[in-house]
Amino acid sequence: METGRTIGILGGTFDPIHNGHLLAAEWAREDFKLDELIFIPAARPPHKDLQGILESNHRYRMVELAIEDNPDFSVSPIELERAGYSYTVDTITHYLQTYPGIKIYFIIGIDALQIIYTWKDLDRLLTLCRFIVVTRPGYELDKNAACFQSVPAEIWERIEFLYIPALEISSSDIRRRVAVGKTVKYLLPSQVEKYIKENCLYQDINGETYE
């Protein structure tokens, strides 16, 4: 990667990747004139119950399939190759050290913003990159909303909001739908849908129930 570039990173569990992720990434890429958009599947997402998460090789492969037709998108195995929890501060530090001079935007959904105060080394992280917070159905975009009470004031200086078309899609809903045999067509790319079928993924959803 050339120095002086501006990159966007969308980190996630991607269990599985879906159209909400892809739309957020594409709109962020365009709006912020990002030279490159990198998807980084988390090996061990810090705030999720690791027990129910699909093996990382499957999650990584589904990201590869989902982005294969977009030359601006790439996927990095960096967090899969690192032991321990997948802390964002470690990932951003790695990129800044490896590619001096790059500027990084880390993309998150507004749901993640609510609990960002719990992230590892947040003060340092805020000095290393900027955040693009994308809208998500079910979460209101109002700094004074009760759900943002715990968000430290300095964070608002380091984030940009990006309205994206509301796609009420989540990986957990897709997993539940697959488990009970419901259609997931148009919620995620057809290549990913095919991969899920061929590999019989999400047949057992560890006691989750579909409402």
Ligand SMILES: Nc1ncnc2c1ncn2[C@@H]1O[C@H](COP(=O)(O)OP(=O)(O)OP(=O)(O)O)[C@@H](O)[C@H]1O
């Ligand atoms: N439909 C969506 N619209 C906007 N942002 C989204 C959407 N789905 C996920 N995101 C954001 O993408 C990032 C990665 O999300 P993640 O891989 O955890 O997917 P998820 O759908 O939230 O998964 P789960 O339902 O299992 O919690 C997070 O910052 C999340 O807020």
Ligand SMILES: O=C(O)c1ccc[n+]([C@@H]2O[C@H](COP(=O)([O-])O)[C@@H](O)[C@H]2O)c1
């Ligand atoms: O660094 C942290 O402490 C931290 C805490 C929670 C989430 N993250 C990152 O935020 C991204 C979205 O997380 P998730 O759990 O919604 O898939 C993913 O890249 C995680 O590694 C990072």
